[in-house]
Amino acid sequence: MVISFIGGYLNISNYLLFPILGFLTFSIAFISIYGFRASLISFSGLLALVLSFAHTSENLEVYQYALFIGIGGIWYLLLSTLWFQLNPKAQTEEALNETFILTADFLDTRRQLIGEQPDRDSLQTQLMTLQSALTEHHQTLREILILSRKSSGKSNYQSRRLLVFVQLVEMLETAVANPVNYDKMDLLFKEHPEFKTDFQKLISEFSHQLRSIAENINKSKLFPSNKVLYDAFKMLEHDILKFKNENHIEDYERYLMLQNLLDYQKKQFEKLKKIKWLLGNPELTSDDFIKNDKLKRFIDSQDYNPKLILRNLSFRSTIFRHSLRLAVAVMLGYGIGLFFDFQNPYWIILTVIVIMRPSYGLTKTRSKDRIIGTLIGAAIASGLVFTINNPYIYGALGVLSLVVAFSMVQKNYKASATFITLSVIFIYAILQPDILKVIQFRVIDTLIGAALSYMAMRWLWPAWSFMEIGDSIKDSLKANTAFFKSISTYYQKKGIVPTSLKVNRKEAFLQTSNLSSAFQRMAQEPESKQNHIDDIYELVVINHSFLSSLASLSTYIQSHVTTEASENFILISEKINDNLDKVCSQLKAINFENPYTNVSIFKPEPFNFPINSITTDVISQTDSERTHKEAHLIWEQLYWLFSLSEKMLKLTAKFKVD
Structure with missing residues (x-):
């Protein structure tokens, strides 16, 4: 409302208009330093600024126009609050449904990664993308459930949904967990393809049941039966036992590997059964509730300190560069519109603020989608205008197109741009008889706005991802290190699972997801700006593999009674921590902007990892199969973590330092 009021009085000399327009654009866009919610307010302000150029004072004075904008906002706030009171579960149910589908x-x-695959790299990339999306949904759902519980107190509904969410988070951790490395699994499944088929069918059934629960989330009677899963487990147990009896001791390690893999699937089954039970609306006891003091640690509060503004007034800040870039593009766009005397020059700057994003890849994609969507919308509108000449139908189509456009803006921007174009053209068709001229200028303005956005992003203070990828790698590694230290401490001390372990797990998944997103942005940028992309991709994959191994350890030690931690476990854990600390130190000094690498080959300190002797000793000292499985999994994972930490040391040593 304030921006609409200010913008309404910008009918001044161009000598003053352009610097004021640039300053306002920069200031409004700069609000985004305060996080996601601030970025929405920023976008609303930019939209209000642009639309104030469309207002003429023939019917309403500027203060009246701004007042109506404010009243409209209050009306929508009241309407959405009323809708929430009438249907308070809608947001939770939608977020939960999407999380089920993504899981x-x-x-x-x-499932597709089980066994040897010709396109494993593409599947791994797809998996990282899905994990990033799932982690984002977890963040959203976590906020919805925890904040609503804080505001409305404990309720059976919210507590049940929170417990369902906890099971879904643990399902992700168990799914990420891998009891052995893929090379050993590939060899086993190649020789015994029946196990590959059995495990794939089992995981496929889990996926099918989750989708079925999502479709019938409030109809527990329609949930699929557990019988199919029970039968699948019986078949697997029978085949694994047969494998043990036929192959005896020479393949005992493979037998342990299969048993550990089966145990992970059984844990998934337990979580699935608990989800079904919780969604069946049981009456919970006080012991089932999660205490609020624990929940607070899972929510990250936004820092609204005014000093954040001063800290970001620098070219090192991505938001600062974006705000400056946007301000210049808006001034240029409006200047072009005035110079060529376009019908609605503000359409150019409207296109600029809608398309331009801090990320090059997203701006490029949105520019392309916006142009294609506008051209399709203009073609459809031209055809309809020739066949329809009724202002009431234009009005109905305009409103309908606008509703469809807003509903699709997050899922399919190209389709959304098509319907926005249709809506604008139909609304203008009511006001102006020469509709073809409107369509013509709409297309031209969109092309100019999209071209300006792309060129500004490409050449005006660009913030290439390789300049920031080091921080993302470092943050992910720090989170993984903290998670590993929590696991190591818990394995040594036993007892109740500490909340700190779960918080560190959440942070590790979140930072690994952020790293994947940062790399995806880098991969969308020009090849000349993809410094060290192969080595960085390897670091991203290693971080994911590291998290997978940590998830294996975390899931196992939380769900099994484990033996006392040996001196070797403590020694090797310290060695892995030492490697990770060295990698972090190297990352701080690396200059990713330097396209060259070191010629010398890094040689880590010699360390004799006694994996085979430890596993053999444990097997020979006891007849307990449970202890054998523990020794096999723990030492396999420790060896894998140690190998990955050594790989990271070698990789980071290749980069030039400042």
Whole structure:
């Protein structure tokens, strides 16, 4: 409302208009330093600024126009609050439904990775993308459930949904967990393809049941039966036992590997059964509730300190560069519109603020989608205008197109741009008889706005991802290190699972997801700006593999009674921590902007990892199969973590330092 009021009085000399327009654009865009919610307010302000150029004072004075904008905002706030009171569960149910679907997709992709695959790299990339999306949904759902519980107190509904969410988070961790490395699994499944088929069918059934639960989330009677899963487990147990009896001791390690893999699937089954039970609306006891003091640690509060403004007034800040870039593009766009005397020059700057994003890849994609969508919309509108000449139909089509456009803006921007164009053209068709001229200028303005956005993003203070990818790698590694230290400490001390372990797990998944997103942005940028992309991709994959191994350890030690931690476990854990600390130190000094690498080959300190002797000793000292499985999994994972930490040391040593 304030911006609409200010913008309404910008009918001044161009000598003053352009610097004021640039300053206002920069200031409004700069609000985004305060996080996602601030970025929405920023976009609303930019939209209000642009639309104030469309207002003429023939019917309403500027203060009246701004007042109506404010009243409209209050009306929508009241309407959305009323709708929430009438249907308070809608947001939770939608977010939960999407999380179920994404979890099912993630499991399905993991299923495809079982056994030797010709396109494993593409599947791994797809898996990382899904994991990033799933982690974002977890963040959203976590906020919805925890904040609503804080505001409305404990309720059976919210507590049940929160417990369902906890099971879904643990399902992700268990799905990420891998009891052995893929090379050993590939060899086993190649020789015994029946196990590959059995495990794939089992995971496929998990995926199918999650989708079915999502479709019937409030109809527990329609949930699929557990019988199919029970039968699948019986078949697998029978085949694994037969494998043990036929192959005896020479393949005992493979037998342990299969048993550990089966145990992970059984844990998934337990979580699935608990989800079904919780969605069946049981009456919970006080012991079932999660205490609020624990929940607070899972929510990250936004820093609204005014000093954040001063800290970001620098070219090192991505938001600062974006705000400056946007301000210049808006001034240029409006100047072009005035110079060529376009019908609605503000359409150019409207296109600029809608398309331009801090990320090059997203701006490029949105520019392309916006142009294609506008051209399709203009073609459809031209055809309809020739066949329809009724202002009431134009009005109905305009409103309908606008509703469809807003509903699709997050899922399919190209389709959304098509319907926005249709809506604008139909609304203008009511006001102006020469509709073809409106269509013509709409297309031209969109082309100019999209071209300006792309060129500004490409050449005006660009913030290439390779300049920031080091921080993302470092943050992910720090989170993984903290998670590993929590696991190591818990394995040594035992007892109740500390909340700190779960918080560190959440942070590790979140930072690994952020790293994947940062790399995807880098991969969308020009090849000349993709410094060290192969080595960085390897670091991203290693971080994901590291998290997978940590998830294996975390899931196992939380769900099994484990033996006392040996001196070797403590020694090797310290060695892995030492490697990770060295990698972090190297990352701080690396200059990713330097396209060259070191010629010398890094040689890590010699360390004799006694994996085979430890596993053999444990097997020979006891007849307990449970202890054998523990020794096999723990030492396999420790060896894998140690190998990955050594790989990271070698990789980071290749980069030039400042």
